Amino acid sequence: MWKGKDVISIRDFSKKDIEYVLKTAENLEHELKEKGSLEYAKGKILATLFFEPSTRTRLSFESAMHRLGGSVIGFSEASSTSVKKGESLRDTIKTVEQYSDVIVIRHPKEGAARLAAEVADIPVINAGDGSNQHPTQTLLDLYTIKSAFGKIDGLKIGLLGDLKYGRTVHSLSEALTHYDVELYLISPELLRMPKHIVEELKERGIKVYETSDLESVIGELDVLYATRIQKERFPDEQEYLKVKGSYVIDCEVLKKAKETLKVMHPLPRVDEIHPSVDSSKHAIYFKQVFSGVPVRMALLGLTLGVIE
Amino acid sequence: MSELKVTAIKEGTVIDHIPAGKGLKVIQILKLDKLDGGALLLAANVHSKKLGKKDIVKIEGRFLSEEEVNKIALIAPSATVNIVRDYKVAEKFQVGIPEEISGILKCANPNCVSNHEYTTPKFYVISKEPLKVRCHYCERTMEEKEILANL
Numbered sequence: 001m002w003k004g005k006d007v008i009s010i011r012d013f014s015k016k017d018i019e020y021v022l023k024t025a026e027n028l029e030h031e032l033k034e035k036g037s038l039e040y041a042k043g044k045i046l047a048t049l050f051f052e053p054s055t056r057t058r059l060s061f062e063s064a065m066h067r068l069g070g071s072v073i074g075f076s077e078a079s080s081t082s083v084k085k086g087e088s089l090r091d092t093i094k095t096v097e098q099y100s101d102v103i104v105i106r107h108p109k110e111g112a113a114r115l116a117a118e119v120a121d122i123p124v125i126n127a128g129d130g131s132n133q134h135p136t137q138t139l140l141d142l143y144t145i146k147s148a149f150g151k152i153d154g155l156k157i158g159l160l161g162d163l164k165y166g167r168t169v170h171s172l173s174e175a176l177t178h179y180d181v182e183l184y185l186i187s188p189e190l191l192r193m194p195k196h197i198v199e200e201l202k203e204r205g206i207k208v209y210e211t212s213d214l215e216s217v218i219g220e221l222d223v224l225y226a227t228r229i230q231k232e233r234f235p236d237e238q239e240y241l242k243v244k245g246s247y248v249i250d251c252e253v254l255k256k257a258k259e260t261l262k263v264m265h266p267l268p269r270v271d272e273i274h275p276s277v278d279s280s281k282h283a284i285y286f287k288q289v290f291s292g293v294p295v296r297m298a299l300l301g302l303t304l305g306v307i308e
Numbered sequence: 309m310s311e312l313k314v315t316a317i318k319e320g321t322v323i324d325h326i327p328a329g330k331g332l333k334v335i336q337i338l339k340l341d342k343l344d345g346g347a348l349l350l351a352a353n354v355h356s357k358k359l360g361k362k363d364i365v366k367i368e369g370r371f372l373s374e375e376e377v378n379k380i381a382l383i384a385p386s387a388t389v390n391i392v393r394d395y396k397v398a399e400k401f402q403v404g405i406p407e408e409i410s411g412i413l414k415c416a417n418p419n420c421v422s423n424h425e426y427t428t429p430k431f432y433v434i435s436k437e438p439l440k441v442r443c444h445y446c447e448r449t450m451e452e453k454e455i456l457a458n459l
């Protein structure tokens with residue numbers, strides 16, 4: 001079923017697909033805990049093609065492949081490759097697929113992963129294409145929520161911070177339309193969720209509340225997903241300074257929250273979450289980082305066809 | 309009206325019911341304004357019962373591919389295409405917006421891979437009225453204004 005499949009956009013995933021990946025990741029996490037290392041991908045080679053640097057994502061994929069018993073080749077910036085000499089993406093992909101069994105690609109141009117998948121005969125996994133998609137991040141976010149609550153349906157989920165430019169919150173909210181959840185969109189006026197996304201969420205039956213006041217809604221939430229306000233997205237530094245530090249989640253704010261509230265963040269953080277929160281029962285953002293490994297193991301194993 | 313007879317063609321295509329003012333754009337996107345083709349006739353601002361005013365384009369000795377017909381639909385969804393053989397309308401059909409648009413439209417996103425690599429740009433029509441399409445590659449949505457500017 002999954003053998004040879006590409007992982008390009010969360011849009012391509014049905015609820016059944018998502019659930020299957022999450023289930024497979026859960027099984028792998030347990031098996032890994034028992035055995036220490038696995039051998040499903042023994043003899044298989046992953047090529048990680050990072051045309052722009054993203055150390056965490058790359059390490060997470062590499063770790064996943066090693067845990068599956070496979071090996072890894074690749075590059076972490078395009079300047080060290082023939083791309084610098086003007087080689088087309090198509091030719092890079094056609095070349096690299098001669099050396100490997102699965103490709104993970106990170107590229108600054110939107111749609112690059114889709115193109116790579118069309119060119120390659122082996123499976124291609126998108127590790128971020130410009131401001132477009134980063135589907136494995138969304139799947140690991142869902143996995144983290146499911147691990148924490150045993151379910152996704154019925155939860156009240158708050159998305160906080162830069163909802164305008166934040167790719168992770170766009171895809172996550174899109175994936176959440178498959179579930180019965182309520183979404184609280186909490187952002188400065190300047191950084192509200194794009195209107196077309198809010199409309200789409202409502203059309204697909206999600207209850208959506210928009211506010212700029214975290215304290216007024218924090219008591220309702222089961223999950224608070226914070227994002228970084230990214231300086232580089234602002235055309236004007238003055239605009240950035242207006243919203244910088246809009247929200248800081250600290251132990252004081254969390255006094256108003258449910259005992260069971262879980263705080264998530266795709267990391268890296270700047271000042272959105274105070275370090276004193278790290279040791280509280282609310283913090284699951286490092287667990288979220290860990291989730292990347294079983295989820296990526298699942299995707300690698302399924303698309304390679306070594307796990308069914 | 310006699311003008312239709314004066315400009316009748318023996319073999320070719322008549323694109324009728326083009327919204328007034330869009331005739332020239334139809335000629336441009338079909339690249340009919342090249343010197344090596346047959347006779348090309350544009351009737352602009354013609355009285356029409358259906359549209360009030362309309363444009364008509366006649367092309368001698370040339371027939372349109374399905375792709376070209378679909379292209380017309382993007383700017384003139386009301387257009388009808390008549391295939392003329394031996395001075396008679398041999399076939400007549402209404403243009404239609406397809407579910408997928410391949411190869412005729414460029415993506416408006418300057419950072420889209422389709423504008424940098426060798427690809428056939430492809431779009432999915434997500435709404436016909438108003439016209440909205442989504443790029444197969446970058447997944448960005450384009451609305452009518454951008455679509456017309458990028459044809």
Ligand SMILES: [Zn+2]
Binds near residue numbers: 111416443445446448
């Ligand atoms: Zn595009």
